[in-house]
Amino acid sequence: MKPTWWPGEQHESFTEWAISQGITPSGVAPARFPGRGLGMIATRNIKKGETLLKVPLQAMFTINRVPATFTSKFAKGTPVHTLFAAFFTNGDTEDLRKYDLWRNTWPSRQDSEDSMPIVWPESLRRLNTDQTLLPPSISGTWSTFQKRKSAFPYDSSHQNLLSQQEGRLRDSWEKVVSVFPETDWETFLYHWLIVNTRSFHFLMPGDEAPEDRNDAMALLPFADYFNHSDVVDDVKFNGKEYEFRATNDCDEGEEVYMSYGPHPNDFLFAEYGFFLDKNDCETLYLDDIIFRDLNTFQQEELNLQQYYGNYQVTSTGACYRTEIAACINYMTPKDWQNYVLGYSTKGVDDKKTETIIREWIKVYGKEASATIAKLEGMTSEADGKTGMLLKRWKQIYDLCQQAVEAVSC
DSSP: OOOTTOOOHHHHHHHHHHHHTTOEESSEEEEEETTTEEEEEESSOBOTTOEEEEEEGGGSBOGGGSOHHHHTTSOTTOOHHHHHHHHHHHSOHHHHHTTHHHHTTSOOHHHHHHHOGGGSOHHHHOTTSSOOOSOHHHHSOOSSSOOOOOSSOOOOTTSSHHHHHHHHHHHHHHHHHHHOTTOOHHHHHHHHHHHHHHEEEOOOTTOOOOSSGGGSEEEOTTGGGOEEOSSOOOEEEOSSEEEEEOSSOBOTTSEEEEOOOSOOHHHHHHHHSOOOSSOTTOOEEOHHHHHTTOOHHHHHHHHHTTOOSOOEEETTEEOHHHHHHHHTTTSOHHHHHHHHTTSOOTTOOHHHHHHHHHHHHHHHHHHHHHHHHHHHTOOOSOHHHHHHHHHHHHHHHHHHHHHHHHHHO
């Protein structure tokens, strides 16, 4: 008799194939969790630090697994992500056949449509309008105020997430159709999302990290069953194999998690189509709110002193960069410069700083409150999607309330 968590014959067949490729699970197996889809289950009691899975290099899907006859069709420097998605879409049937059992375990296109904002209908995303429904870190837009363009460029990997993602997808598509003009968009999109959501960081020891982190990737059969938790990661690659160790004790029958990295919920939502109920990495960005209150001189000063942008707030309060941005609103230029450079604290008023930061956070809370009201008044066929949005915005509202209280302490 099969256990209640048995995921199905295709997953059993794939597990046998994975083991034949040298993949060695120990105490874990793929499982189906009611209402939550697939994951990894403990098949015995597990102790923290135990090795749960090893995936050898020869079983990993790296760029070297894509035939040279295929990759040579593309221009030098084509992103690895693009080549992977193109191969799974346009590769030779015989070259792809060896991966059939693995591919049969991948999520369906419907799974992506249910959870990934990038493929949601425009009515839910409402990009480039004043009626956004996605959180600002994802959409880059606000409903309750007009966003001001930042005066200076700066690097932020956790803001404007959807436009970044769409840019990568558009670039990949253009490169693929230039080689395979008859490529089916829906099939390619599906494979692009599979690679995006199931890849692992991959860099051989001694190699330099590529300029684009998305080029340091590989797919790891069987390891891709692990769902994410904000646990401290215990995953290592030594050039010969990936080794996954238990991050805590786990009883037989419990789900076993691994970390995808220290990411806030908006990043997880945009990139993977889920977010956590509790996330120690949860962060909101106040950049767009703060930029409205800064004149050109103040923005120039912040940029010059390398405090421009990435103003973060958590449930425990605001980051130091945010405090610096608040101080520039009331201190004289000379006092502020001396303070930033560590020469003097003359002119610093903690109460004024706290008041300014609280007001910034309240603006975010007002955005959350307004969007929650919109979502609660919506009737849509996409109830699962609006439900995700509503849950996320309630998280944001609660975090704003906690942050305001923390700043007041």
